[in-house]
Amino acid sequence: MSRSLAVVSAVLTAATATSCSAGTKDDEPAVTQSDLVSSLPAAKERVEEIRWNLTSGEPDTLDPANAASYAGGQVVRNLCDSLLTLTPDYKIKPHLARFEQVSPTKLVLTLRSDAKFWDGTPVTAEDVAYTMQRAANPDYVSSYFFASVSSVKVTGSNEVTVSFREPDALFTSELAAVVVVQKAFAEKAGEKLGTPSGGLMCSGPFKLDKWTSGHSIVMSRNDSHWNKGARPFARKVTFSFLAEGAAVTQALDAGEIDGSYELPASTVPSLRSSKAGRLTFGISPQILGMSVASRTGALASDDLRAALERIIDRKALAEVVFHGAASPLYTSTPPSTWPAEQKAAYEKAYKAFEAERSYDPDAARKLVKKAGYKNTDIVLAIAAGDQTQSRTAQLIQQQAALVGLRIKIRTMQPLVYAQASYDASKREGIDLLLATSFSVAPDPLESIGFNFLPKQVYNYTDYNDKNVTRLITEARATFDVAQRSQKIIEAQEIFERSETQIPLVALNTTTFLNNRLTGAVTSFAYWSMPQMAFVGAPGK
Structure with a gap:
């Protein structure tokens, strides 16, 4: 064990001595590329019910235009x-549709003719156009995907044409995140759409039965779904909202819950050896990092934000806290989002940041002194019940103290914490937000646009650099992968220097499934598909 790893392990052991977890094992094997699994063997038989847990807690909304959280989106x-x-x-x-890129500025969607909403009415081109126009409203998180769209029009009985002000190489891949709602129902529901009282009207393989706030969400199989070959194996799925790692581990190991995605790192040691089911790791564009929530107060200093990059031994964090199921990360876009044919170019740029942001307490102390830091509290917000975040935050707090920084940890209830990701009023008094983030599409453009373009929902510090905006805009308008990658890398050289996003580790999707079931998609692609439809019994 390296000296820095031993120090981190000792810090975490002291900080979590009363933890209910199975404990930290420094010799846990790291998860390698060959360990990553995209899906489990296909299910063959139906089951009555699947009990699935949402480890991030209860969704804040099921309104598709704003369902950008782990739980709500799933x-x-x-x-x-x-x-x-x-x-x-x-x-x-x-x-639901097939597409044709007629020209760089025109995309034609042709809708299936056999799709119906749960109430039996057909899904029409008008419903699709309404959904897309609604999603483009700046009030919704989804609006970023429509940044280049000039119009969405019904151009045939089953046809919708999307026109662009300029070419958009990102748009098509993001259509996996655009789900269709019934226009009439949505207009009648208004602001209550996607709430426990407002409900939804969609055409998916499951129907929403009941959302009991604070307890569960229940959905049942839609036996009239147009895709007969992919109708759910389960008659009913009940989602629970357990967030505390020890409770989740116990429920999974006892068979009280059948499965869960994005399990807390604290559950890994116990669930790796569980006889109740199988723990798998899948490829994922997710990261854990600290977002600067405000550039006022102590974090107005560029040097102080730069110091935060140097206080964490990311390798030790990945090994000790995540038990090898994560890897150190030194830029805000993880390697899993790099286009394969441009990997060498991205990796060369990445190595420079890895060198600049490597663990170096002496360098951090010099930056703290240069910043003129006055021993004020730096408030770091985490979600209540998330043991992984708690342990990571305690490590950050301890390591920051060694270079003269005072980190104060603020625990937020899961629902308020989720809202803080897009509602500035929930971030008042917070300097840093420790959070997991992800891209729907494995493309660097998605996350950097959300984080570094003006007026975007996750640009908490109002970062606005004209060259970054130009380069990101040009990259999005460029279909040539090599040219697009070069523009992204050039923009990265600028926006990463702002230190408004402090990456820590790149994550795998961690899934547990009870032995009575199979068929689960275990890469993060699950989030963009009706993942519960594929889970069923293995058969005899």
């Missing part, structure tokens, strides 16, 4: 059909 993809969909290995394919 549930919605089972209820509402997306226009396009992903395969477990991240290939895009038609779903």
